[in-house]
Amino acid sequence: MLRVSGLTCDYGPVRALSGVDLELGEGQITAVLGANGAGKTTLLRTLSGLVRPTQGSIQFEGHELTRLRVEQIVSLGLVHVPEGRGVIAELTVEENLRLGALVRGGDGGSLADAYALFPPLERRRRQAAASLSGGERQMLSLARALLAKPRLLLLDEPSLGLAPKVVAELMATVKELAAQQRIAVLLVEQNARSALSIADRAVVLHLGKVVAKASAAELLADQGLLHHYLGY
């Protein structure tokens, strides 16, 4: 469903991505691992159109994304949950969710489904999103993304700043969603172990280049690679 080839991206004189190739299948979870500055976030931002690539192509279900604007890309079903969760703190929980449902015009999911999946959000639906805890914010941004009926979900560091128990629950939810709704997930994580615990496949980025592609199980077994690029 997603085929990235030769993707290269520059910030002025700095090359952030260099010839990245990537393929994703429906319902598959792919972890993108790497140290700080490896280009993980840039990869997601390029896919969702926030950053324009210098070279390369991104084919998503028959559309060439490099020619489309951010708003058009999201309406095709490629939904990016940015780092820091992208919750709009000044709006209420419900308003954040309504924005998600508006992405697909009238065809978005219903707020009731979102509340069924994440009950704590319903109790706080009239409160400003600023009042939510880190875990609740992550729920909100995930619920909001799901209302946009994603075919491909880009998650940038969802575990950042969350307690281990909350991370485990979150990862389980993502896995369940991918399997049930056939959503492909590109999961960017510094927390390699928790990402690999639910991923089918993984790519490792180092200084903007893909240095390893493997199944999650293979990667977990490869102590040398984990140590070299991820510091385990």
Next chain:
Amino acid sequence: MTQFINLTLNGISNGAIYGIVALALVLIWRATRIVNFAQGAMLMLTTYLSSAMISGGAPYWVAVIGAVGCGLVIGAIVELVLIRRVENGPPLNAVIVTLGLLIFIEALAGMIWSSTPRSYPAAFSLQGYKVGSTTILFSPNDTFIVGMVAVVAALLGLLFTRTNLGLRLRAAAFAPEVARLLGVKVGRMFTLGWALAAGIGALAGVLVAPSTFLGPHTFDPILIFAFAAAVLGGLDSPLGALVGGLVVGLVLSYVSGYEGEALAPLAALAVLLLTLMARPTGLFSAAKERRV
């Protein structure tokens, strides 16, 4: 006592005008984080256009609607042509652009319509109501002004809180990048924000012109008072702008009534200064420390 009541009523009527101009400033600030110093000049221009329509034989109400229409169009054009280029630059660039626009529009109006102030008709009588044998300083036209401001404020409130368009406008203002990721056409929302603000400003212009007359510079003080009101209210709070407008209107009315009209601009600056010293975020600002 009669004087106090009169000054209070006068303050409410003026305050409604300051409040609605402050509301226009707040709308633009929320959308693009720019203080629009040309707000006063823009509403002067639309009032002149409206006045030209009346001279051309248009009925008063058509000219009022015409002014608001011109405001919407001018606001959108200003955003698309000028502001779009400086939105992502340093804040000072935007300040210079709106100041330049202020000078340009005032000079242009002077060239076209001369700098001699002219009169502008009022919707209703400017003669104060009679209570018993005394005439109070509040006329049917003041009732109209306060009523119109209340109606516009209520409609805007409904737009922002009850409609999908309002939700998109707020999302674009608070978090442009996140809004884009949720499919909001942020550029279009900014244009719309400027258009709305200029349209509201245009309404303020035709409401206030009967009592201030209409000249290239007659609305300069109103911008200053409205700015004080907006800062008092918290610069990003529409409700704060209206309340701030009323407070500034009342303060100025008491000061000029009891101490002399010449002190009014000083009083506005004092309000501004006190707000910035005592409560820099204003009375109603939503700006809190953001946890991310």
